[in-house]
Amino acid sequence: MKGGGRELVRVGDLGEFGLIKRLDAIVRESSNPRLLFGIGDDAAAWEPEPGTVTVATTDCLIEGVHFDLATTSWTDLGWKALAENLSDVAAMGCRPRYALIGLALPNDRLLEDAEALYRGFAQCGAEYNCSIVGGDTVASPIVSLHVTVVGESLPSVDEPRLLKRSSAQPGDSVAVTGPLGGSAAGLRLLQRGPGREARRAPDEALIESHLRPRPRVIVGLALVEAGIRCAIDVSDGLLADLGHICERSYVNAEIDLARIPIDPAVVAEFRSEATDFALSGGEDYELIAVGPEACLEQASTTLSELGEPALIIIGTIVSSDDHGTVQIRNADGQPLKLGRAGYEHFAIAKP
């Protein structure tokens, strides 16, 4: 019955972001006066009462697609699955508060593994003051995790105070909250296996940044306090994630390659690949913050008072006829030729 003369489009032909656009169009009409925004930012946001904003975000992690139990322990997996969602809330400038966890598991998996997983959830939740309040456990042919986190904005008297993808403006500076590339390098080390010699301390630190990312909740709140209104977290990679900001804000970005902070251990270990890892590796869970330079400096002052590292300015937002482009310039000011890489969940079909 299907396919009779019609063109069959498969979800893999569209890519993740194309699919989201199509599905968003179907559900967008079910609108709500208290909804600030739905699909398309790091989290959905609504105003239960004037002056407070609730945000909520959800992530699916599938064995063999998003994680590999050969290189990740169950406890690390629990930490990371929750941390990814906390990072989305941090990227909204909000405090994570409550988490719900869906666990799909084959019947023959060991109880001790499920318990180790939940210890990871509990450790990460305790570290970031996020209570695990509910969930669902079901039998399934494959392991998958589904984490939802609900958070709250800082109170406000007039406009809600949030970090959005859509508020970048020409003339704004672009900053990152810490070194990039460590997570991709850590993954590469894990995939290589332990090797003959024991791992050195810098390698362990890279692996730790892959397995136990530390969402920038405090930094996100400091950004909001300093008047910044635009951010995203580095999950798909600097190029891809800054690209999301540019697309949603109808602007472009120009970044100086030399100013991008790359973890020194990544440079030492991976030399020629280090830049790739920093630009496109993803899963660093640092924030990209965009706003007036004075606000970014004020945020840095607050952060150093809190014992947190200062922000690192790496470029500028510009306007032009097209939008959504991130241009990287080398030390001579020449643009680098780069695809806008970054992880997409559905492979885009190549002709």
Place this chain on the structure above:
Amino acid sequence: MKGGGRELVRVGDLGEFGLIKRLDAIVRESSNPRLLFGIGDDAAAWEPEPGTVTVATTDCLIEGVHFDLATTSWTDLGWKALAENLSDVAAMGCRPRYALIGLALPNDRLLEDAEALYRGFAQCGAEYNCSIVGGDTVASPIVSLHVTVVGESLPSVDEPRLLKRSSAQPGDSVAVTGPLGGSAAGLRLLQRGPGREARRAPDEALIESHLRPRPRVIVGLALVEAGIRCAIDVSDGLLADLGHICERSYVNAEIDLARIPIDPAVVAEFRSEATDFALSGGEDYELIAVGPEACLEQASTTLSELGEPALIIIGTIVSSDDHGTVQIRNADGQPLKLGRAGYEHFAIAKP
């Protein structure tokens, strides 16, 4: 390394509820003063501000375990996946407000199927004033859906007004909000296939009650308004779900078989099996309400003013030395011998 002399427990040995208890124990310490309750009820509940309660619930649905695309269309699947979660919110006496949807899908699935699924979500969301505000789409070897719904209680001046599993008291009456068994009968008809003759109208209605359940949101709110404080929705089956109330409230229940409302079309079509379907079929998404008879009568009055059917009282809550038992009595007052059936997501190993 594993299993060296230690006893290996698999999740299938524990059953779903045993597993939840073990995992709950691990995350429970991450508590929060504004959390009213976490794992163990139809939804988690917290108090963002005094006088308002937010509830949240999540469900995982796995292809081949929870749904079969041979008997369910994508649009019906979308409706039902959202409706199940709305029913959990209804069973708390709250209004569903916001939904997040996780969709895991193989790359080669058709876009039109994903769009049909989202039309089902949109239809159900529009019907029940629940906005679909976010989600995640990922590639996966199998299809699975993960729905989270956030809802709100009616406002209160002192104690939060919620329907909990744990508030049944000896002397309370037990009521249901509508006929049972229709969903299980509808599933049986679907599994039989269309057969030689076209289906008759009563069969279509049974199939509809399986594929397009109607969560009792209005009824849940009316129960709360009338002073009822204990309910659950019929997802696993009357015996199992009333059993959950009895366990959590440390009481037992006595039910008169003759008073259990069974869909007349189920009796006509399935005769001897009709009682089984009504007691243990599940997925009817009616509510079981427990409270003083006067409150239940007041709720019925409100419901009939709203054009909704009255509640049907089917039994009583009793106390005794043990707890968690649901006793069914036949017309002579004799107890029926019954296992406490009901769907568990992990098969319990038989010796």
